[in-house]
Amino acid sequence: MRSARVSRRGLLGGGGVAVVGVAGGFAAGRAGAGESEATTVESYAFRGEHQAGIVTPAQDRLHFAALDVTTDSREELVALLQEWTEAAERMTRGEDAGPEGAVGGSYLLPPDDTGEAIGLPASGLTVTFGLGPGLFRDAGGRDRFGIADRQPEALRDLPHFPGDALDPRRSGGDLCIQACAQDPQVAVHAVRNLVRIAFGRVSVRWSQLGFGRTSTTSTSQDTPRNLFGFKDGTANVKAEEPEALAEHVWVGPDDDPAAGWLAGGSYLAARRINMTIEVWDRQPLGDQEAFIGRTKGTGAPLSGGSEHTEPDFEMPGSNDTTVIAPDAHVRVVHPDMHSGARMLRRGYNFVDGSNDLGGLDAGLFFIAFVRDPRTGFIPVQNAMAKQDSLMEYLRFTGSALFAVPPGVGEGEYVGQTLLG
Amino acid sequence: MRSARVSRRGLLGGGGVAVVGVAGGFAAGRAGAGESEATTVESYAFRGEHQAGIVTPAQDRLHFAALDVTTDSREELVALLQEWTEAAERMTRGEDAGPEGAVGGSYLLPPDDTGEAIGLPASGLTVTFGLGPGLFRDAGGRDRFGIADRQPEALRDLPHFPGDALDPRRSGGDLCIQACAQDPQVAVHAVRNLVRIAFGRVSVRWSQLGFGRTSTTSTSQDTPRNLFGFKDGTANVKAEEPEALAEHVWVGPDDDPAAGWLAGGSYLAARRINMTIEVWDRQPLGDQEAFIGRTKGTGAPLSGGSEHTEPDFEMPGSNDTTVIAPDAHVRVVHPDMHSGARMLRRGYNFVDGSNDLGGLDAGLFFIAFVRDPRTGFIPVQNAMAKQDSLMEYLRFTGSALFAVPPGVGEGEYVGQTLLG
Numbered sequence: 150m151r152s153a154r155v156s157r158r159g160l161l162g163g164g165g166v167a168v169v170g171v172a173g174g175f176a177a178g179r180a181g182a183g184e185s186e187a188t189t190v191e192s193y194a195f196r197g198e199h200q201a202g203i204v205t206p207a208q209d210r211l212h213f214a215a216l217d218v219t220t221d222s223r224e225e226l227v228a229l230l231q232e233w234t235e236a237a238e239r240m241t242r243g244e245d246a247g248p249e250g251a252v253g254g255s256y257l258l259p260p261d262d263t264g265e266a267i268g269l270p271a272s273g274l275t276v277t278f279g280l281g282p283g284l285f286r287d288a289g290g291r292d293r294f295g296i297a298d299r300q301p302e303a304l305r306d307l308p309h310f311p312g313d314a315l316d317p318r319r320s321g322g323d324l325c326i327q328a329c330a331q332d333p334q335v336a337v338h339a340v341r342n343l344v345r346i347a348f349g350r351v352s353v354r355w356s357q358l359g360f361g362r363t364s365t366t367s368t369s370q371d372t373p374r375n376l377f378g379f380k381d382g383t384a385n386v387k388a389e390e391p392e393a394l395a396e397h398v399w400v401g402p403d404d405d406p407a408a409g410w411l412a413g414g415s416y417l418a419a420r421r422i423n424m425t426i427e428v429w430d431r432q433p434l435g436d437q438e439a440f441i442g443r444t445k446g447t448g449a450p451l452s453g454g455s456e457h458t459e460p461d462f463e464m465p466g467s468n469d470t471t472v473i474a475p476d477a478h479v480r481v482v483h484p485d486m487h488s489g490a491r492m493l494r495r496g497y498n499f500v501d502g503s504n505d506l507g508g509l510d511a512g513l514f515f516i517a518f519v520r521d522p523r524t525g526f527i528p529v530q531n532a533m534a535k536q537d538s539l540m541e542y543l544r545f546t547g548s549a550l551f552a553v554p555p556g557v558g559e560g561e562y563v564g565q566t567l568l569g
Numbered sequence: 570m571r572s573a574r575v576s577r578r579g580l581l582g583g584g585g586v587a588v589v590g591v592a593g594g595f596a597a598g599r600a601g602a603g604e605s606e607a608t609t610v611e612s613y614a615f616r617g618e619h620q621a622g623i624v625t626p627a628q629d630r631l632h633f634a635a636l637d638v639t640t641d642s643r644e645e646l647v648a649l650l651q652e653w654t655e656a657a658e659r660m661t662r663g664e665d666a667g668p669e670g671a672v673g674g675s676y677l678l679p680p681d682d683t684g685e686a687i688g689l690p691a692s693g694l695t696v697t698f699g700l701g702p703g704l705f706r707d708a709g710g711r712d713r714f715g716i717a718d719r720q721p722e723a724l725r726d727l728p729h730f731p732g733d734a735l736d737p738r739r740s741g742g743d744l745c746i747q748a749c750a751q752d753p754q755v756a757v758h759a760v761r762n763l764v765r766i767a768f769g770r771v772s773v774r775w776s777q778l779g780f781g782r783t784s785t786t787s788t789s790q791d792t793p794r795n796l797f798g799f800k801d802g803t804a805n806v807k808a809e810e811p812e813a814l815a816e817h818v819w820v821g822p823d824d825d826p827a828a829g830w831l832a833g834g835s836y837l838a839a840r841r842i843n844m845t846i847e848v849w850d851r852q853p854l855g856d857q858e859a860f861i862g863r864t865k866g867t868g869a870p871l872s873g874g875s876e877h878t879e880p881d882f883e884m885p886g887s888n889d890t891t892v893i894a895p896d897a898h899v900r901v902v903h904p905d906m907h908s909g910a911r912m913l914r915r916g917y918n919f920v921d922g923s924n925d926l927g928g929l930d931a932g933l934f935f936i937a938f939v940r941d942p943r944t945g946f947i948p949v950q951n952a953m954a955k956q957d958s959l960m961e962y963l964r965f966t967g968s969a970l971f972a973v974p975p976g977v978g979e980g981e982y983v984g985q986t987l988l989g
Contacts, residue, residue: 210780212920251798252866256855263850264798264865265781265918268791333753333780334794337920341796341929345850352927358778358920360630360753361685371688374754378671378684430683430765435676445684446672498685500632500757500778501921507772509761 192271195238197556199399199413200563202275203493203518204388206367208329211359211497212336213419213514214344215322215549216351218284223294227568229350233278233343234562243271246342263345266338272330276339278563279325279417279551282306299567301408303416303521304552311534312545319421319547322354327417327516329495333358355547357421359497359514366495372448372456375513376424376498377542379441380448383456384484386493397491397525398518410566413555415518418492418526421499421547424512429542440538442477450479476538482529490525492517512543522550612691615658617976619819619833620983622695623913623938624808626787628749631779631917632756633839633934634764635742635969636771638704643714647988649770653698653763654982663691666762683765686758692750696759698983699745699837699971702726719987721828723836723943724972731954732965739841739967742774747837747936749915753778775967777841779917779934786915792868792876795933796844796918797962799861800868803876804904806913817911817945818938830986833975835938838912838946841919841967844932849962860958862897870899896958902949910945912937932963942970 193201218226236246245251247261254260285300287293306321328339337358344353363375364382368389375381386393395401402412429437434445442460443450450460452472462480466472473480484491495518500511519525534540554564562569613621638646656666665671667681674680705720707713726741748759757778764773783795784802788809795801806813815821822832849857854865862880863870870880872892882900886892893900904911915938920931939945954960974984982989 214923252854252864254854256858257853259851260798260854260857260865262798263796263846265794265796267794267798267866334918337780337796337918337931341846341850341931344929345847348847353923353929354927356920356923356929358922360757360780374685374687376683376685376757378680378682378687426683426761427765427768430761431679433677434672434674434680437680438676444672445680446687498754498757500776502778503634503773503776507774509764509773509776511757511761 191273192242193273193275195234195241195276196558196561199415199556200277200553201241201556202277202327202329203398203415203495203553204366204394205273205275205329206370206388207362207364207495208273208275208331209360209362210330210333210336211362211514212328212333212340212356213359213516214326214328214340214356215281215354216324216326216344216347217354218293218323218351220350221293223568225350226294227562229347230278230564230568231562232346234557236343236346237276237278237339237563240339240342241271241274241276243269243274246346263338263342266335269332269335269338272332272335274328274330274335274339276343277327277329277417277553279327279553280304280564280567281321281323281325281549281551283321283323294568296567299407299410301405301411301552303405303523304408304550307418307522307530307548307550308527310530310545312540312543313534313548314544314546315548316546319355319357321549322551324351325417325419325549325551333360357499357514357547359499361498363496363498363513364494366493376426376511377429377437377441379437379443379445380456381496381513382494383443383448384491386491393491394493397520398493400520404521408552411552411554415520415553416522416526417551417553418515418517418519418522419547419549419551420515420530420545422513422515423510423544423546425508425542425544426511427508439474440478440542442473442479451477474538476536478533478537478539481532481537486532487529488524490529492519492525492529518553611693612662613693613695615654615661615696616978616981619835619976620697620973621661621976622697622747622749623818623835623915623973624786624814625693625695625749626790626808627782627784627915628693628695628751629780629782630750630753630756631782631934632748632753632760632776633779633936634746634748634760634776635701635774636744636746636764636767637774638713638743638771640770641713643988645770646714647982649767650698650984650988651982652766654977656763656766657696657698657759657983660759660762661691661694661696663689663694666766683758683762686755689752689755689758692752692755694748694750694755694759696763697747697749697837697973699747699973700724700984700987701741701743701745701969701971703741703743714988716987719827719830721825721831721972723825723941724828724970727838727942727950727968727970728947730950730965732960732963733954733968734964734966735968736966739775739777741969742971744771745837745839745969745971753780777919777934777967779919781918783916783918783933784914786913796846796931797849797857797861799857799863799865800876801916801933802914803863803868804911806911813911814913817940818913820940824941828972831972831974832986835940835973836942836946837971837973838935838937838939838942839967839969839971840935840950840965842933842935843930843964843966845928845962845964846931847928859894860898860962862893862899871897894958896956898953898957898959901952901957906952907949908944910949912939912945912949938973
């Protein structure tokens with residue numbers, strides 16, 4: 150394992166910053182059993198074939214922001230994406246957002262970094278950018294940037310699903326930034342500085358903090374738990390499965406004739422899922438396990454084995470039904486029920502204080518990367534909304550879909566294949 | 570340094586849990602330079618002369634909850650505090666909230682732990698309980714629990730300060746729980762399970778998550794940064810200053826004839842301080858430093874020296890004023906301006922998504938422990954509200970005051986000196 154502690158240039162006095170990262174891929178980190186905090190802090194290369202933050206082993210903290218573009222100028226949009234690319238690359242190296250840094254510039258000017266990450270290492274920061282439907286056609290149908298004819302067929306607002314109780318102030322957006330790191334202050338610093346750079350060109354539509362990743366995206370990661378107390382992410386698409394990634398995550402060059410620019414990219418579906426955890430906590434253990442279809446302790450399917458054993462959906466149980474109930478979550482969303490469709494999930498638990506009923510405003514900020522949301526996400530979400538016994542304990546309060554452009558090489562900027 | 574990895578009993582299959590902690594004190598953890606995540610995870614003893622979570626070296630994550638008591642029964646209140654004491658002690662040892670655990674009980678009953686912390690170590694969890702004014706006299710002035718005559722003189726709702734824009738849904742409370750840990754999932758798990766235990770007897774009034782502690786409470790800790798990008802907590806009362814703690818933090822046996830029960834305890838003042846960080850970020854570096862009175866890089870006073878050099882408030886500057894301006898934050902709140910009053914600060918940065926203006930709903934969740942808020946907190950807050958140049962960038966949106974009972978010995982429960 151390669152690892153390095155990378156400190157802000159502001160502290161080191163400039164230069165000499167050590168960077169570790171595998172170009173175009175990822176530097177695998179390992180959080181061993183029982184370690185809730187990563188004991189090694191790495192930096193991940195910003196540039197590569199794909200954007201970082203997708204197959205990158207899931208870091209523990211998230212700051213996600215959705216933004217609306219307020220300018221109508223294509224030149225300004227391109228300049229913004231160029232500036233974002235530079236700043237994101239700097240910050241993922243553990244440097245300040247701009248070349249002068251938080252304290253290195255003129256006393257007469259605002260610093261080009263906000264400073265709260267001075268002295269903090271890179272902390273495994275990844276910054277992943279996405280483009281929403283509104284970038285191609287705004288609410289009035291206008292083609293502000295001359296790219297409407299390159300809008301992917303699959304990049305439409307997600308349909309209304311049964312059980313959706315969406316807050317428009319937590320949904321949609323022309324652009325998104327997914328910042329993940331081992332330290333929330335580093336993730337927040339990244340989003341804040343990118344938003345600051347975009348001043349006058351975008352406004353923040355909504356943002357979401359998350360902790361406690363719910364997914365493993367590498368076979369070396371332990372499966373963490375969601376706020377239902379169950380392991381979440383066992384059957385995820387893993388970084389070490391290149392064929393599965395090519396089939397289920399990365400957009401292919403011929404997937405959409407209008408959107409060849411998205412080849413090597415992906416789609417990011419975000420769903421803010423409130424859990425009624427106070428009600429859940431009053432359910433008997435046996436019922437909780439029946440709803441999920443797995444044991445709470447080890448995460449093994451109720452049909453037997455261990456966590457990574459495939460569930461046996463046909464195994465007969467008592468009372469003329471199967472051991473894994475017809476409406477068990479693990480069955481309803483299983484690839485076998487969806488023509489083999491798999492997602493790369495990368496969600497985070499959240500607690501946003503309390504709700505009006507005195508319960509915790511808490512749940513799962515679900516993020517999935519898929520090659521095509523029409524086959525890889527929407528059918529699964531529909532099945533869940535209609536059949537899943539978990540739905541009684543869920544409320545969907547936010548929703549958004551973004552196209553995630555491919556990674557960038559030296560001298561390129563994110564979105565260049567679309568706008569360059 | 571003593572340290573141990575402590576895992577949930579649910580995983581270990583019962584028994585044999587190693588516990589490290591110094592009774593009545595703290596096990597000092599050290600986060601070395603450049604380490605944003607603690608690489609050693611300790612457990613702190615729940616029982617001792619004082620409650621843990623005050624002089625304990627500040628952990629990186631916070632979940633704070635304020636609750637209203639919904640029962641009028643003194644017996645139920647006592648039973649609740651007894652159950653809380655037991656559960657908090659268990660969880661600070663890295664165990665489940667109840668003896669059966671998340672998966673060890675009957676399948677026909679709800680588990681006595683919610684499970685999301687299975688497999689996570691103790692993570693330095695501390696749980697600190699406080700009692701609000703409403704516990705002694707409710708909104709209608711009723712003495713529900715027969716303790717009105719023992720209400721401390723100093724335990725009143727904080728006055729309205731200039732600049733307060735308080736949200737009643739983020740203020741007050743009959744009880745509070747401050748859970749701090751290195752892992753937010755562990756802090757959230759603690760609050761959630763304590764609230765669950767209290768079902769039918771309390772309701773959550775508000776709760777707040779925090780990350781990025783802003784204070785050092787031990788001389789071995791580096792000073793972290795607030796969201797203004799400045800070091801925060803340099804001149805804090807430290808765990809290694811027993812005389813200062815006795816003078817400024819711990820309530821003495823003769824402080825208040827009606828409240829001898831609070832001896833060895835303290836007062837917790839909480840203030841949710843929104844920062845208008847987008848406006849702040851547009852201020853020149855020189856202005857930012859003038860507002861604070863310290864340099865942004867090292868945190869040294871503008872009068873010279875290094876971070877821990879005492880500021881020289883008389884040093885003449887240019888333009889007939891002093892180098893440290895009359896309205897600089899460091900001067901306005903300095904103990905020299907307040908008859909030597911010092912606080913033990915233990916605040917956390919927060920980002921709660923976005924506000925209606927498209928800015929980050931972000932700032933500082935300020936927590937201070939003081940021996941007497943009438944001398945140790947209110948005058949400083951008043952001076953700040955009236956004179957501090959920082960006020961232009963602050964909005965106080967939440968406020969609460971709690972009496973923090975002393976620590977408990979074996980067989981005792983938190984609040985026993987008041988209710989036993």
